Amino acid sequence: MILGNTSRARTSGRRGAAAALVVAAALLAGCSENKKPNADAQTLAAASYSHNGPPALTLITVINNRTGNGGHTGLMVNASERVIFDPAGSFYADVVPERDDVLYGITPGVAKAYSSAHARSAWHVMTQRIEVTPAQAQRAYELVVSNGRVPGAYCARSTSALLAQIPGFETIEHTFYPVKLAEQLAQFPGVVTETYYEDDEDDLQKALAEGNEALNG
Numbered sequence: 001m002i003l004g005n006t007s008r009a010r011t012s013g014r015r016g017a018a019a020a021l022v023v024a025a026a027l028l029a030g031c032s033e034n035k036k037p038n039a040d041a042q043t044l045a046a047a048s049y050s051h052n053g054p055p056a057l058t059l060i061t062v063i064n065n066r067t068g069n070g071g072h073t074g075l076m077v078n079a080s081e082r083v084i085f086d087p088a089g090s091f092y093a094d095v096v097p098e099r100d101d102v103l104y105g106i107t108p109g110v111a112k113a114y115s116s117a118h119a120r121s122a123w124h125v126m127t128q129r130i131e132v133t134p135a136q137a138q139r140a141y142e143l144v145v146s147n148g149r150v151p152g153a154y155c156a157r158s159t160s161a162l163l164a165q166i167p168g169f170e171t172i173e174h175t176f177y178p179v180k181l182a183e184q185l186a187q188f189p190g191v192v193t194e195t196y197y198e199d200d201e202d203d204l205q206k207a208l209a210e211g212n213e214a215l216n217g
Contacts, residue, residue, distance in 0.1 A: 031062075031072040031088050031155040039097035039104070047097050047105030051082040055137030057166075058129040059159070060084070061182045062118045065197075070178025071123060073156040074114070075163075079134070079141035082106040084114060087150035087158045090204060091117055093212045100148050113211040119198040120207060128185050129192045132168070139166050156181045 039047075060074035075085040084091075084103040091114055097104050103114075115125045132140075143162045150158045156178040163181075164172040169188075175181050185191060200207055 031090075031153055036092060036098055038099045043097045044099060044104050047095070048081045049105045049107050049110075050080065051078050051106075053078060054131050055079060055134045056129055056131045057137065057140055057163075058127050059182060059185050060115070060118075061126045061128070061178045062123050063126055063179065065122055065124055068179070070156065070180075070182070072118065073159045073178040073181060075140075075144065075159050076106060076111065076127075077137060077140045077144060079137035081141070083141065083144065084111075085144035085147070085159065085162070086114075087147075087155040088152045089155070090208065092208060093215050095215050100145070101150050102144050102147075109215060113215055115196045116198060117204070117207045117211045119196050120200045120202045120204070121198075122202040124198075125196040126182060127194050127196070128182060129194075130185070130188055130190050132166075136166055136168060160184075 056076075056078045058076040058078075060072075060076060061070055062072040063070055072089065073087070074089060077083055077085065081104070084106050085101065086098075086103050087101050089101065089103075091103065092098070093110065093113060095105065096110055103110075106114075115127070119125045140162070143165055147158065147162060154176070157174060157176045160172055160174045160181045163169045163185075164174065172181070172184055175184075186193065
């Protein structure tokens with residue numbers, strides 16, 4: 001009986017340690033509960049950007065260069081307008097209003113700034129783009145704008161749950177791990193994968209400030 005209790009305690013300890021590592025990685029990469037004020041409807045409308053490319057979903061995964069573990073998940077949706085679902089994200093820019101973890105006005109420059117902010121000496125960014133039907137894209141858009149704020153370290157969990165509600169993506173399993181979500185999406189036909197690296201020092205806030213300055217310029 002004592003041995004059984006010890007085994008359970010050790011298992012619980014390992015799970016707790018694993019969970020702590022996930023949270024620590026998420027905080028370093030940019031998946032933290034950062035409560036930024038919601039923009040009003042007028043500001044969102046003024047920033048709205050419609051991309052002329054086909055309807056598409058782009059999963060954005062921030063990956064540690066040393067361990068290969070994921071630190072953050074985002075989802076760019078190109079529908080009636082282009083937005084980024086940035087659950088519990090840290091990204092900010094003066095020209096990019098946010099409401100409930102959704103970033104608006106995702107021009108090509110903003111999309112690049114988002115990747116640049118997360119790609120640093122310790123992390124790179126992997127994007128997985130898949131073209132979808134207008135109905136699928138609009139469903140994704142409706143889901144992200146109505147999802148609400150996400151708790152810290154729940155970025156992959158919330159994104160996987162959202163994707164599973166889109167027709168054609170019901171097989172996506174819920175997961176807390178960004179890389180496991182990326183591995184699932186990689187199994188879908190038509191996914192185009194790209195990786196983005198930078199050698200900046202590993203300071204997220206400095207990278208965000210520099211990106212903000214560049215977009216203001």
